[in-house]
Amino acid sequence: MRDILEAVAAGDLSPAAAEARLAGYATTDAGRFDAARETRRGVPEAILADVKTPAETATLAAAAVESTGRAILTRASQAHVDAVAEELDDAVELDRDERARTLVAHAPDFEPPSLDAAVGIVTGGTSDAEAAGEAAVIAREMGASVARVEDVGVAHLGRVLDHLDELRAADVLVVAAGREGALPTVVAGLVDTPVIGLPVSTGYGHGGDGEAALSGMLQSCTVLSVVNVDAGFVAGAQAGLVARAVSQARGDADTDENADTDEGAVSGSDSD
Incomplete structure (x- = not known):
């Protein structure tokens, strides 16, 4: 604790970053940012923008970058993006995906995680x-490599x-579908990797707005897991959690293989 206090006194650490290290969160006028979520849970904290004002979103994004080196915004409008861009330092790198309505901000010294695992979307x-x-x-x-397979609905x-x-090359698949939500069930019957069904609020009439898609995935004859309607973050x-476990297993396997190789080399030299 003393090291943190001395760093604040010396100007090397901001009060928000110090609070994040001590309490696990940073307090702002717009609410608290859970800076320890990724360490605690393995999942980065994200800021849901569409129920917050642009000013509130910008304040939380600044606290996120200050305390963790990164901010992730979901359901962000252009007004949210503009407010965040104005609030953050020019050295912060912004990555906007207009279709996904996301914004990711990385501080110059942020080191992104890297996993030896592939996620198929x-x-x-x-x-x-x-x-x-x-x-x-x-x-x-979260560090996974991501491959996209688009527009492969069951109509054909x-x-x-x-x-x-x-699809079979991925370590885990997220399969998004609306209407009757049949695609995840079909894909899960063709691959031997985990499939996460993501129902989408498309479709109309009876069972519209993602209800039929969610029900269909929950009733899937093939084995898959399902999240809520439009719950892309989840x-x-x-x-990402599956990818992290796969990556860890691969790392452990490589370590064991290297140890076996070293042991064999030593045994071979002894026999000589």
């Missing part, structure tokens, strides 16, 4: 791109089969 149609894009951003920010199964090798975070 699959959409039934163009209408699913917003929720799927949000999932892709979160999985990527040949579109899915054309990408079967890509789907991406779940995929």
